[in-house]
Amino acid sequence: MQEDILEKIRAEIDKSLVSGCDKGKGKYENMNSSKCNLTEFVGASSVGDTIGLVIAKVDPQLLDAMKVEKKYRSIGIIGDRTGAGPHIFAADEAVKATNTEIIAIELPRDTKGGAGHGSLIIFGADDVSDVRRAVEVTLDEVNNRVFGDVYGNEAGHVELDYTARASYACNKGLGAPLGRSFGTIVGAPAAIGLVMADTALKAANVEVVSYCTPGNGTSFSNEVILNVSGDSGAVRQAVIAAREVGIKLLSTLGSEPVNSQPSYI
Amino acid sequence: MQEDILEKIRAEIDKSLVSGCDKGKGKYENMNSSKCNLTEFVGASSVGDTIGLVIAKVDPQLLDAMKVEKKYRSIGIIGDRTGAGPHIFAADEAVKATNTEIIAIELPRDTKGGAGHGSLIIFGADDVSDVRRAVEVTLDEVNNRVFGDVYGNEAGHVELDYTARASYACNKGLGAPLGRSFGTIVGAPAAIGLVMADTALKAANVEVVSYCTPGNGTSFSNEVILNVSGDSGAVRQAVIAAREVGIKLLSTLGSEPVNSQPSYI
């Protein structure tokens, strides 16, 4: 019997290691946000270890140090350990839905030992209720939608992001032309992303917005990232073709890659 | 009963994952340093996986390749996987206590899958006994004091460092004005560090020495870092206010953040 138990334990350990190392891809329950009584706190999510915060009136010394182009009185902040594309596309919906502006997007090398990025996204507005609303919309997107086409296993991840109409977050963070359909195609290890990029461009008539690699345009992440723009149907087609190939390739390095939310593309 | 055991196992696994991923925050026993008979070896600590080494007479070809400003015959070396601020503040005490100079401080992106930095700190002197002493003092500080205000959980960390009088290590590594009181405020994920920075600046009359983010001034770590200088009381007050807010925010993403040594600030 002891052997039986040890087998179960090994399975548990393996499961925990996958979720521990390439996290944010296997958990999507919302966190207990009620335990924080700070006025700065808006919400937290276990999806990517995401936190949403606001500062009603930023300290002037800090505002100078931040070197932002436009100095807003109030800022909203999204930070996470796992996820750059999904959080930027989530923030894009928030910008469309609120009276805010994106003042900074930065991508740490993170994912808790995984192959990709975390993110730091800052919204600005003259009124704290506006940035608070933007943070809420972003958290809601993170909790329910934008991780739908992120597929991970113990060896890496495949990520697809899509919008029918890119707004200011996709523009600031990923160079998307405003108002056009836009897609992001990511594969890790980077070699997989390169074949996904080739597949996407052969599958549909889209334009390359940017092509990022471990040494160029990423924060030394182990990813190839292709950003594409074009007609809505073409961008979707390119993204879907890349997704199919990416999942097949990633599965050769480990278990079947899984997403943690329903696919939306 | 089997279910009971599996529950215990899950708890064990979770505990191990936390210490495995954001390590250096839950262990502080000293390591068995007696097993190495190399003259270069000074000591090792499981706190941050820190090693202390000396080279009595550096090879001239290496000294050229190192491109250090001042070529010392003897160097002392501190390296670790987890910890930049704590190790720099530890080295600061070592510089005060010995006849050595800091010739290089570099910060790898590390923490073993965590959100922050490791460090490589090099002391120089004309006599090997001086750099050996500096390495010993640093290791002692790492083992007993400087991790006192580093609080971690499975989602990130909050780090505070403070000195009443900054010396050459804080100056070289973090830009501290010499001889003045100096504090470092760190939060990860970066969003937490940003609110901590705002809180610190509102809490006391201190000056911003530098403000670092994932894309500016860090090695793409998932941290916002604020370095402040000023009167001793003001710096302490700023750091303590930031600590309180940081711990509250980090706890919304997971379990209660804990330190591995007694708080010293």
Added chain:
Amino acid sequence: MQEDILEKIRAEIDKSLVSGCDKGKGKYENMNSSKCNLTEFVGASSVGDTIGLVIAKVDPQLLDAMKVEKKYRSIGIIGDRTGAGPHIFAADEAVKATNTEIIAIELPRDTKGGAGHGSLIIFGADDVSDVRRAVEVTLDEVNNRVFGDVYGNEAGHVELDYTARASYACNKGLGAPLGRSFGTIVGAPAAIGLVMADTALKAANVEVVSYCTPGNGTSFSNEVILNVSGDSGAVRQAVIAAREVGIKLLSTLGSEPVNSQPSYI
């Protein structure tokens, strides 16, 4: 009895954590490559989570975006999570054995929470069979040889690479003079690599090709890397001396460092 089991469990967990965090150093079984029917797929290995791919005719838009010096119709791609030196030295053998050229080598900060790099290596040729052969040779080297002098434990790694005659991959990726004997010496945490470098240069009459640190010449990895060139015997002697010291130092931070393939140097 329950306590007995919990002890065994803790041991299992610790074992899993080591292989989960500093991976690629304890596994070398080949992976089931038969499960992928894509023409782009050449092979996969659990050693470093390595994948080998080809694109017979790269999309012209992608070729433009890749900004490679020489535009080949066909490319071969090696990507991995753990391993830069070993993969570059493997690709070096591939270039010698095939009619291909190295068009890009990039090093993400990775190793799945470990202290080092992954890699992205791209071969170019006019004929897809040539790049396919290069990828196959590289995978074979990765599966059987080049990890022979990579020693890891829970705290870091020591890596040695050696060739009697450097070709275009070592030249492009590490600056090796063509046709000469060449060696790479790596220690992590970085402090260990620094003492290894000093030891190597004192042990034999070799020339420094380059010296890389967390802040200079790496992708912020926690390594010191010394690349040396010279007579074959001298380079081997330097590498072997560094290996001995590196293993001794790394063992002070944890368990005895182990390699996953037989040593070849």
